[in-house]
Amino acid sequence: xxxxxxxxxxxxxxxxxxxxxxxxxxxxxxxxxxxxxxxxxxxxxxxxxxxxxxxxxxxxxxxxxxxxxxxxxxxxxxxxxxxxxxxxxxxxxxxxxxxxxxxxxxxxxxxxxxxxxxxxxxxxxxxxxxxxxxxxxxxxxxxxxxxxxxxxxxxxxxxxxxxxxxxxxxxxxxxxxxxxxxxxxxxxxxxxxxxxxxxxxxxxxxxxxxxxxxxxxxxxxxxxxxxxxxxxxxxxxxxxxxxxxxxxxxxxxxxxxxxxxxxxxxxxxxxxxxxxxxxxxxxxxxxxxxxxxxxxxxxxxxxxxxxxxxxxxxxxxxxxxxxxxxxxxxxxxxxxxxxxxxxxxxxxxxxxxxxxxxxxxxxxxxxxxxxxxxxxxxxxxxxxxxxxxxxxxxxxxxxxxxxxxxxxxxxxxxxxx
Amino acid sequence: xxxxxxxxxxxxxxxxxxxxxxxxxxxxxxxxxxxxxxxxxxxxxxxxxxxxxxxxxxxxxxxxxxxxxxxxxxxxxxxxxxxxxxxxxxxxxxxxx
Numbered sequence: 080x081x082x083x084x085x086x087x088x089x090x091x092x093x094x095x096x097x098x099x100x101x102x103x104x105x106x107x108x109x110x111x112x113x114x115x116x117x118x119x120x121x122x123x124x125x126x127x128x129x130x131x132x133x134x135x136x137x138x139x140x141x142x143x144x145x146x147x148x149x150x151x152x153x154x155x156x157x158x159x160x161x162x163x164x165x166x167x168x169x170x171x172x173x174x175x176x177x178x179x180x181x182x183x184x185x186x187x188x189x190x191x192x193x194x195x196x197x198x199x200x201x202x203x204x205x206x207x208x209x210x211x212x213x214x215x216x217x218x219x220x221x222x223x224x225x226x227x228x229x230x231x232x233x234x235x236x237x238x239x240x241x242x243x244x245x246x247x248x249x250x251x252x253x254x255x256x257x258x259x260x261x262x263x264x265x266x267x268x269x270x271x272x273x274x275x276x277x278x279x280x281x282x283x284x285x286x287x288x289x290x291x292x293x294x295x296x297x298x299x300x301x302x303x304x305x306x307x308x309x310x311x312x313x314x315x316x317x318x319x320x321x322x323x324x325x326x327x328x329x330x331x332x333x334x335x336x337x338x339x340x341x342x343x344x345x346x347x348x349x350x351x352x353x354x355x356x357x358x359x360x361x362x363x364x365x366x367x368x369x370x371x372x373x374x375x376x377x378x379x380x381x382x383x384x385x386x387x388x389x390x391x392x393x394x395x396x397x398x399x400x401x402x403x404x405x406x407x408x409x410x411x412x413x414x415x416x417x418x419x420x421x422x423x424x425x426x427x428x429x430x431x432x433x434x435x436x437x438x439x440x441x442x443x444x445x446x447x448x449x450x451x452x453x454x455x456x457x458x459x460x461x462x463x464x465x466x467x468x469x470x471x472x473x474x475x476x477x478x479x480x481x482x483x484x485x486x487x488x489x490x491x492x493x494x495x496x
Numbered sequence: 497x498x499x500x501x502x503x504x505x506x507x508x509x510x511x512x513x514x515x516x517x518x519x520x521x522x523x524x525x526x527x528x529x530x531x532x533x534x535x536x537x538x539x540x541x542x543x544x545x546x547x548x549x550x551x552x553x554x555x556x557x558x559x560x561x562x563x564x565x566x567x568x569x570x571x572x573x574x575x576x577x578x579x580x581x582x583x584x585x586x587x588x589x590x591x592x593x
Contacts, residue, residue, distance in 0.1 A: 322544035333540035335517075336569075380515035381498075383569050384546055389497045391511060424540045481536040 080276035083187055102268060103275035108282050111309035112140045114463055115301060117287050117324060118317035119143025120152040121263075122441055122448065124270035124281070125456025126314055126463065128186070131277035133457075134464035139279045140310075141271075142303060144286040144320075148267025151318050154418035155449040156341050156375040158354050158365060160197040160258030162217050162224045167474040167486050168427060169220040174471050175454025179261055182453055188269030190261050191368065196353040197258030198227070198236060200403070202247035206359055210253045217255070227252045236353050238404050245402050247360050259354065260365055266452055290328040290438070297436035298328065314439040314463045319384060319419025321442035330433050332442065333480050334421045337378040338388040339446050342415040344407075346370030355403070362399035372410065374400060378420065378446065388417040420446050425485035430459050430472040439463050440477070501577045502555045503563045516552030518542045519564045520584075545569055550584050553577075 081087070081100050091098055114130055116123045119141050130136040141147075159179055161172035183190045201207045210226070217224035229241040232252040241249050271281050282305065289302030290313065300309040317324050319336045347370050356363040363375045376396040379388045393415060401408050423429060423443035428451070430441045441459045444451065458469035468476070479485060498510040524530035524538055543549060549569050554562045566575045566584055576585045 320546075323546045331537075331541050332544075333536075333542070335542050335544050380510075381551070381567070381572075382544065382549065383572055385570065385572055389510065391497055421544075480540045481532050 080187070080272065083189070102272040103281050106140070106275075106280035106282050108140060108142075108285065108303070108305050108308050109280065110307075111300075112280070113138040113310065114312040114314065115139070115308060115310040116141045117301070117313065117315045118150075119147035119267070119271070119281060119283065120150050120316065120318065121148070121266045121270065121452035122318075122444075122455050122459065123314070123316035124148075124267055124274060125452055126316060126441070126459040127279045127281075128270045128274040128277070129457050129460035130464055131274055131279055134460060136464055137278035139274075140308065141274070141279060141281045142285045142287055142301070142308070143281070143283045146283050147271050147281060148264055151418040151420065151448060152267045152452070153264055154341065154416055155263055156363065156365065156373050157260045157263045157367070157449065158197065158258070158356075158363070158375075159192075159261050159450040160255050160354075161222050161450070162197070162199070162213060162253065162255045162258065163222075163488055164213055164216050165486050165488060166220055168488050169217060169222050171454055171458070171471050171475070172451055173220070173222050174457070175451045176257060178453035178457060180257075182266075182269070186269045186273035188265060188272060190265045190269055192259065192261045193368075194257050194259040195365075196235065197255045198232060198353055198355050199253045200232070200249050200355065200357040200359075201251045201253075202249060202357065202359045204250075207250050210251070214253050222255070223257050224253055224255045227254050236351065236355055238350055238406055239355065240403055240405055247402070249403075254353075260367075261449075262368075263449060266449075270456070287324055287327070290324075292328065292435065295436070298438045311437050312439070312463055313437060314441065314459060316441040316459065318442065318444065318448065319386075319421050321421050321440065325433065325438075325440060328433070328435050328438055330435060330438070330440075332429070332440070332477065333424050334443055335382045336384055336419050336421050337381075338383050338385055338417040339378045339420045340376040340388040340392055340415060340417040342374050342376065342393055342412050343367070344372040344374070344410045345413050347372065347410065350406075351404075357399065357403065360399035360402070362396050362403060364400055364404070371413065372407065374412075378422075384419055386417050386419050420444070420448075422446070424480065425487045426489040427486040428455070428475055429477055430455060430462065431468060431476045432462065432466070433477060498572060498574065500553060500565070500574060502558060502561075503577050503579050504559045504561055505555060508555070508558060512555060512557040514554040514556040516554055516562060519550040519552045548575060552580075
């Protein structure tokens, strides 16, 4: 692997940038692997990287139907945080946040982790109570979070409108200072490059069309658009298409797939210094390093695989943004897109073994999977390598729905579901 | 935004409707005898179909009645709507996956 540093940058600057090498090989599928990851997004590439780096399993393939990072990894609003209510979630997401802090150095790829603070607004007495409960629950779990008065919120984020004459006036806010943003594309590319350097084959344009099982029921191979590939361990991390892929092995999951939209404005000079979220009026916003306002909208009401949503969903979010930030009323929106998100009944993910031996699943991240990418990938690799869950993902089983052990984060997620 | 044909009121914009999820899910016939797996399936397992799905809609801001629709989840086209209690129209049933 060509190491990136200020020295390599200087050297290439003087050499006309002709020495940069391809970041990962264009691998062709081998007949068999020790483990196969289906899905070349952040969670899948990360899992492949940790299988190689931490578990010594380097004969691994990542199979991607399209191109790597072309799904939700490249479509999200890049926000990372760990201020979840329940202990199980706080541990998992904080594990992830801790990995974000050093990930750029670990994989030698600048992911532009920016702990600029994530602020969640309260607009009603109920909001205040719920958010304060979150603050206290987080602090009990060792996750930083603090309560701000409206004036303190405004001091932290100057364009915020804290006038009391708006429809949903701001009554306070919670602030997680360690939260912030990470450059989403760099996550896919950085993990791909680091995994490739350890011997992982990244195979794009390779759609899984079947999962073959032996007489005992265990997985033995995947059928793909590029031929049959054998492996006794198959990890699936394909977000919206999880139901389709696991359906190939006869596994049904408590998932429904919805379109989730985001949009960006024309580039502006730096104006929003942190991430601002409002669950009640349904808006969240941050500013990219390019200067675009990055705005997350909601999901459509109905299930869909279309990766496009309805315009009134965006309009609803923009109305809220304009009320919270009146200075943005004249800002033009530049691009709008959607991704498919797989939502579980309790809005918590599933990172677990399936009833099929050798088949593992990492899904159900719903509207908030990006922030969990390194933590999720890390414990998923553990689960695949050892055929048992890591203590952090042990509660996130498929069986919790049967056993009544839900991790009910519905009200704790970034946006109202 | 979808244009949805309410079987009672006619075509109306999606904003008038609420979504009710997958249709034709039957509660376990003998609840006392249903196993944990059967309850979990009834409560949580959905088809999440990549293709034509039978689903419930409610014309909340109109007649307020529930009805069913067949919609292709790969392009959001609504192929048919029909009243609750009726079976899905046969013409679209071929597409059910």
